[in-house]
Structures are given as C-alpha cells and as structure tokens.
Amino acid sequence: MPEYLDDPSVLTKDKLKSELIAHNVELPSGNPTKDVYVQLYLDRLTAQNKKKHAAAAAPDAFSSDEELPPPAVSNRSRSSGRKATKKSEKLHPEEVDVTALTDEDLRDELRKHGVNVGPIVESTRKLYEKKLQKYLDDGPVQPLPTELQVNHNGNSESDIYSDKEDEEVAVPEPVIEPEPEPVPVVERRVRSGVKTPVSTRTGSSSSSRHQKVEKISASEQNLKVEKDVPKELFSGDMNSPTGISVSCRKPIRGAAGRPVISSDLWNEEISFASPTTKTSSYSYTESHAVNRVSSVNPSASFASFTASSSSSNASSSTPFVTAPSAGPSRAVRRSMPLWKKLVLFGVLATFLIFVYLAMETNSVSPFQASEAAAGGTA
Amino acid sequence: MSSTSQKHKEFVAEPMGEKPVMALAGIGEVLGRKLEENGFDKAYVVLGQYLVLKKDEELFKDWLKDTCGANAKQQRDCYGCLKEWCDAFL
Numbered sequence: 001m002p003e004y005l006d007d008p009s010v011l012t013k014d015k016l017k018s019e020l021i022a023h024n025v026e027l028p029s030g031n032p033t034k035d036v037y038v039q040l041y042l043d044r045l046t047a048q049n050k051k052k053h054a055a056a057a058a059p060d061a062f063s064s065d066e067e068l069p070p071p072a073v074s075n076r077s078r079s080s081g082r083k084a085t086k087k088s089e090k091l092h093p094e095e096v097d098v099t100a101l102t103d104e105d106l107r108d109e110l111r112k113h114g115v116n117v118g119p120i121v122e123s124t125r126k127l128y129e130k131k132l133q134k135y136l137d138d139g140p141v142q143p144l145p146t147e148l149q150v151n152h153n154g155n156s157e158s159d160i161y162s163d164k165e166d167e168e169v170a171v172p173e174p175v176i177e178p179e180p181e182p183v184p185v186v187e188r189r190v191r192s193g194v195k196t197p198v199s200t201r202t203g204s205s206s207s208s209r210h211q212k213v214e215k216i217s218a219s220e221q222n223l224k225v226e227k228d229v230p231k232e233l234f235s236g237d238m239n240s241p242t243g244i245s246v247s248c249r250k251p252i253r254g255a256a257g258r259p260v261i262s263s264d265l266w267n268e269e270i271s272f273a274s275p276t277t278k279t280s281s282y283s284y285t286e287s288h289a290v291n292r293v294s295s296v297n298p299s300a301s302f303a304s305f306t307a308s309s310s311s312s313n314a315s316s317s318t319p320f321v322t323a324p325s326a327g328p329s330r331a332v333r334r335s336m337p338l339w340k341k342l343v344l345f346g347v348l349a350t351f352l353i354f355v356y357l358a359m360e361t362n363s364v365s366p367f368q369a370s371e372a373a374a375g376g377t378a
Numbered sequence: 379m380s381s382t383s384q385k386h387k388e389f390v391a392e393p394m395g396e397k398p399v400m401a402l403a404g405i406g407e408v409l410g411r412k413l414e415e416n417g418f419d420k421a422y423v424v425l426g427q428y429l430v431l432k433k434d435e436e437l438f439k440d441w442l443k444d445t446c447g448a449n450a451k452q453q454r455d456c457y458g459c460l461k462e463w464c465d466a467f468l
Contacts, residue, residue: 123430
C-alpha cells in the first residue's frame with residue numbers, strides 16, 4: 001500500500017510535479033506556485049490515502065494522529081538538513097505561504113500582528129513577506145493547536161538555529177543601537193594648584209598676615225585647593241607690587257613712598273618703644289625750647305636728638321628721613337609731607353642758633369664772670 | 379553629542395536634489411554600485427523607498443541589507459542620514 005504523504009509541502013516542487021504525473025494527475029498550465037501543486041497533491045493523493053485507511057475502519061482523527069508523528073519527524077529531519085530552503089516548506093500544511101498571498105492578504109495578515117503596513121509594491125513586498133514570516137514563526141495564531149505545537153516547536157527551533165541567523169543578528173543590532181552610550185562625564189577637578197603667587201616665607205606680623213589670608217581664602221573659595229595649611233604659611237606679600245619678597249620681613253611702611261598704615265605704625269611703635277620715647281621726649285623738648293632758655297638743653301637736645309635719631313636709624317635700619325617723620329606723626333597720622341618737616345626743622349634750627357648767639361654773650365659772661373669771680377676770690 | 383560623519387552633515391545640510399546615491403552617509407562606492415544596479419541610482423529614489431516603508435527603521439535597514447548587503451553600521455548611518463534629512467526638509 002503506497003503511503004502518500006499528508007504533508008506534501010516537504011517535497012520540492014519538482015518532486016510534487018513528478019508525483020502528480022506518476023499518479024495521472026493533471027498539472028495546471030503555466031507555472032503556478034508550489035502551493036498549487038501541494039493542493040493538488042493533497043486533493044488527489046492524500047484523499048486516496050485516507051480512503052485506503054478508511055477501509056481499515058480507523059477513524060479519521062485516529063488516523064490523523066497516527067500520521068502526524070512521521071510527518072513531524074520528517075519535518076524536523078528535513079528542516080535540519082536544509083538550510084537554504086524556503087521557510088514556507090517547513091510550514092504547517094494549514095499555514096499560509098506568504099509568497100502565495102496576495103498583496104491585500106499579506107497586508108491583512110500583517111495588520112493582525114499589529115504592523116503598520118505601508119504600500120506593498122515590488123520593492124516592499126519581499127520585506128513584508130519576510131516580516132510576516134517572522135511573526136508566523138514566532139507565534140502562529142492558527143487552529144489545530146496540537147499540530148501547531150508539534151510543528152511549531154520543530155520549526156521554531158530549527159529556524160532559530162538554522163535560518164534565522166540573519167534576522168536574529170539583525171534584531172539584536174537595532175536593540176543595541178538605541179542604548180544610550182554612557183558618556184563618562186568626568187568632572188574636571190579644578191585643581192588650581194597655587195594660582196596666587198606663592199613665593200615667600202614671611203614671618204610677618206600676625207595682623208597683616210591675617211588680613212592677607214582672608215583675602216586669599218575669599219579668592220580661592222571656588223577653587224578646590226587641597227593645600228590649605230601650607231597655604232597659610234605661604235600667604236606671602238599680596239600687597240607688594242611684584243608679589244615677591246624674599247626678605248623675612250614685610251614691606252617697610254613709610255619707605256619709598258609707601259603709604260603708612262596706622263596699624264603698621266602701631267607695630268613699629270611697639271618695636272621702637274625705647275628709642276621713640278627718647279625721640280619723643282627730645283622732640284617735646286624741642287618744641288618747648290622757646291620757653292626754656294637754656295643753652296645746654298637745646299644744644300644737648302639737638303645733639304642727642306641727632307644721636308638718638310641715628311641710633312634709631314641704626315636699630316630700625318630705616319633711612320634718616322623716617323625718624324623725624326615718626327616723631328611728629330606719633331600721635332597723628334602722617335599728614336605733613338617731608339619737605340615741610342625739613343623746613344620746620346630748619347626754622348627751628350635757625351631759631352635755636354639765634355637764641356644761642358643771643359645768649360652767647362651771657363654764656364660767655366657767666367663763665368667769665370665765674371672765672372672772674374673765681375679769679376677775684378682766689 | 380552624536381557622532382555624525384562629515385558626509386552626514388553635508389547631506390543633511392541642504393536639499394538632496396539630484397545627488398547620487400553615494401552621497402548618502404554609509405553608502406560608499408561598492409554599495410552605491412549595487413544600489414544603482416537595482417535601479418536606485420539617485421539618493422531620492424532611496425528616499426522614496428524609505429518613505430514607502432513608512433520611515434520604519436527595521437524595514438528600511440532590512441531592505442538595505444537585502445538590496446546592497448550593507449552591514450549594521452552602514453545601515454545605521456544611512457537610516458540616520460535620511461531620517462535627519464526628512465526631519466529638516468520634509
């Protein structure tokens with residue numbers, strides 16, 4: 001008893017043709033699709049197959065069940081063997097052949113799967129067929145679930161392994177694409193380092209240093225400076241013109257035309273406590289030289305003043321000019337320019353000279369008088 | 379910031395007019411020749427295909443792969459180029 005295949009689609013078109021011819025089945029004219037031959041085969045031969053089975057008093061359902069496994073097995077074997085075959089060949093016999101569908105049917109099928117279908121023209125048809133095929137392979141929505149499952153399992157597995165390489169490769173690729181590339185945002189650490197001129201080690205006085213440190217910290221607040229502790233040490237001379245002072249002392253106030261700050265003066269005063277008292281006392285005596293008419297005091301004061309000034313100069317290493325300026329500006333801020341002080345000094349000096357000359361006769365006389373007295377008495 | 383090639387920028391900067399298909403980003407000499415053999419000799423024809431596919435990314439990329447054998451990067455570049463052109467001029 002010749003067993004006709006219940007799934008003629010596993011055969012090639014040519015084989016189908018030959019089978020039909022062998023069984024005296026009329027072939028349709030022209031060059032129809034394979035599905036036509038499949039249908040013919042089914043109609044003519046499979047029906048005969050069933051008739052023969054019917055003679056054995058086996059129900060159709062039963063017979064269909066019996067006939068299922070072999071086709072399924074044959075499907076699997078065939079599908080695994082052929083890689084380049086059309087997917088439509090492996091399909092369930094009830095399954096539509098996407099290539100045989102009309103444009104409208106193809107569109108309807110795609111719409112069932114929720115695809116927004118565009119015009120199906122020559123260039124797009126193949127793509128839509130492929131797409132429908134993919135949907136069908138993934139999860140066919142068809143009747144006869146048992147058959148479907150059997151074949152579906154075999155088909156899907158085989159398809160995934162064999163024929164779906166291209167699509168599977170294509171699918172993950174677009175998936176990968178939309179992934180946002182994590183652009184590493186590297187925060188630029190603002191390492192300022194030491195932008196402010198760090199040059200000196202100053203053993204400057206505390207108050208000025210604090211002022212300078214405050215300025216520095218305010219300016220560097222935005223900058224992340226890690227070295228804060230040594231920065232304080234290197235607070236340096238921000239007020240000096242070049243910012244660089246190599247010496248251990250802060251810039252000298254009152255020298256080279258620099259404005260004298262009262263705070264500095266106070267500091268100077270502390271250091272100059274001893275000599276300034278002398279100078280102040282001498283300057284005081286100077287001012288009162290008019291009242292005191294004594295030859296010794298003015299001259300002595302004048303001489304001592306110069307000596308003290310020189311001593312003060314030596315101690316402070318300030319120029320000679322600063323000493324007289326320090327004296328008169330002791331209590332008051334320096335308001336008198338230098339030349340005025342010199343003029344005043346000259347005026348006082350001449351005045352004292354006049355006094356001296358005026359008293360010279362007197363001074364001579366006491367000595368003479370004293371000598372005379374001494375000589376007279378002796 | 380997306381990294382687009384010079385070709386992409388040039389194409390998207392102005393209406394394509396009669397530019398050849400090789401003016402598209404991702405389409406070089408080899409792919410361009412293949413497209414021309416298939417009848418897509420001008421960039422606007424490829425645009426037509428892109429529009430007929432309703433600007434669908436997957437379909438267009440599949441079509442490109444089937445027609446001229448473009449790899450993933452070339453597909454991506456071409457699709458992006460056309461998409462941006464359409465956003466600007468269409």
